[in-house]
Amino acid sequence: MEPIFPKWTNRIPLYAGIGVSLLLIAIVTGIWYYFSPKFLAVGYEPVQPIAFSHQLHAGQMGMDCSYCHAGVEKGSFSPIPAADTCMGCHNKVKKDSPRLKVLRDSFENKTPIPWVRVHSLPRYSHFDHSAHLTAGVGCVSCHGRIDKMNTVSMVSPLSMGWCLDCHRNPLPNIRPQSELKNMIYDPHAEGYIPLNDPDYKDKLIQGPQACGACHY
Amino acid sequence: MVQIKCNNKLFSSIIGATFLSLTLIGCRGQKSENPPILPIQNMVEQTSFGPQSKNEFYKDGRAYRPQILGTVEFDKPKTDKRLYEGKEPDSTEHDPKWVKKIPLKLSEKDIQRGQAKYVVFCTPCHGYAGDSDGLVTQRAGGVIRPSNIHDKERLALPVGKIYDAIHNGVNNWNMPGFASQLSVEDKWAVVAYVRALQLTRRATLENIPADIKAKHGWSNKQ
Incomplete structure (x- = not known):
């Protein structure tokens, strides 16, 4: 068959x-x-209205982060500097450069420079820069080697899992208060132990893991 | 045999398509000008305005509104000219009488804070020791000429004038003012640190307190 x-x-x-x-x-x-945000978010490198180079200003000239982002130790966010801050030097240095035309126009007309925001969280989560600096987390831990970037790009996924990784085990990312803005300092290589630091001795080195810590 | 060959073709084309799509999508961390994609969009954007955010309602697009004319500052009125302007109360606009003594009580911690602020805001041009050899000065190559704080004229400056320089800037913004970056206490702390820096090259044994001299066995006679 x-x-x-x-x-x-x-x-x-x-x-x-x-x-x-x-x-x-x-x-x-x-x-x-x-x-994953490691693929969807990391590497975001928008074109900015002015080709400002952190590599030149923060890297080669060693300017401190808070020269421009002043007030980051006290406020929840790290402010984009006013055109005044830029013009403090650029009213003399490179004052006729065509690359700074947007800055000069902004300064004269009192209009904001249309910077493109690189790091932004969803509005349902809150991040406080000052709290992290006081706790001993430096700039480089999240923003990477800004002093090597000509154009700023995202190096961290800024995902909830990534936040919690550090909140559950913050010790490797804690650095002395004097080295917060130091891009080269490596607490591990220096053999730094936060528990012996008088700045953190009496503090609980533990990030909050409750929902309400960030989602409020 | 024919069937197997056909399968091979299918197999290789599937593999090829997979690799092609992978290379087109790219790898983690690849640079991109496209903003991050958030697969779940619930309440990612909200109607409230965050710090330094955009508001198209206004012509300049700022959600932060500049102060309108006649805005009165909250908190106590800043009438203490010595503290807030570094001037004696009887000085006028054209004839400033600078205060000679810092109108705040400063501890060693304040001077350390002054040092921290000096390092942030002053060293780019004036250099760590105040010799006007900061990295920005070196790179600008003569376009900016910050003063050396160890000059004779700078040594003679009253503290009120130094405060005013930090607050308002000098010589038509040759040195920018740092009124918005530094609080009043911070500015006086920087003044104290500048004075301390000047002392590092001018101090004599007489400046050292007697008990420290005795402790180290230093005497005035050396």
Whole structure:
């Protein structure tokens, strides 16, 4: 008697078993790899209205972060400097440079420079710069080597999992209060132990993990 | 055999398509001008305005509104000319009489804070020791000429004038003012640190308190 199904159909379960499991693995891996903020957010490098180089200002000339971002130790956010701050030097240095035209126009017309924000959190979560600095987390821990960037890009995913990694185990990222804005200082290489630092001795070195700590 | 060959073709094309799409999508950390994608959009954007955010309602687009004319500052009125302007109360606009003594009580901690603020705001031009050899000065190559704080004229400056320089700037913004970056206490702390820096090259044994001299066995006769 002629069989209803040809012989090769005997292998369908085998092929289907391998194929479906491969497909599942591919889907899971794909979502794990591509749907993470490590892929979707890291590396964001928008074109800014002025080609301001942190590599030149903070790197080569060694200007402190808070020369421009003044008030970051006291406020929740790190302010973008006013055009006044830039013009403090650039009313003499490179004062006719065409690359600074946007700055001069902004200064004269009292209009804001349309900087593009690089690091921004969803509005349902709150981040306080001053609290992190007081606790001993330096700029470089989240923003990376800004002093090497010509154009600022995101190096951290700013995801909730990434926040919690440090909130659960903050000790490796704590540095002395004097080295907060130091881009080169490595607390691990220096053998720094926060628990022996008089600044942190009586404090609980533990980030809050309650929902309400950030989502309020 | 024909069937196997056909499968090979299919297999290789699937592999090829996968690799092609992977290279087109890119890897983690690749630089991109496109803003981060947030797959879940619930309440990511809200109608309230954050710090330094945009508000298209106003012509200049700022959600922060500049102070309108006649705005009165909250808190106590700043009438103490000595503290807030570094001038004696009887000085006038054209004839400023600078205070000679810092009108605040400063501890060693304040001077350390002054040092921290000096390092941030002054060293780029004036240099760590005040010799006007900061990295910005060196790079600008003569376009800016910050004063050397160890000059004879700078040594003779009353503290009120130094305070005024930090607060309002000098010579038509040749040195910018730091009124918005530094609080009143911070500015006086910087003044104290500048004085301390000047002392590092002018101090004599007479400046050292007697008990410290006795402790180290220093005497005036050396």
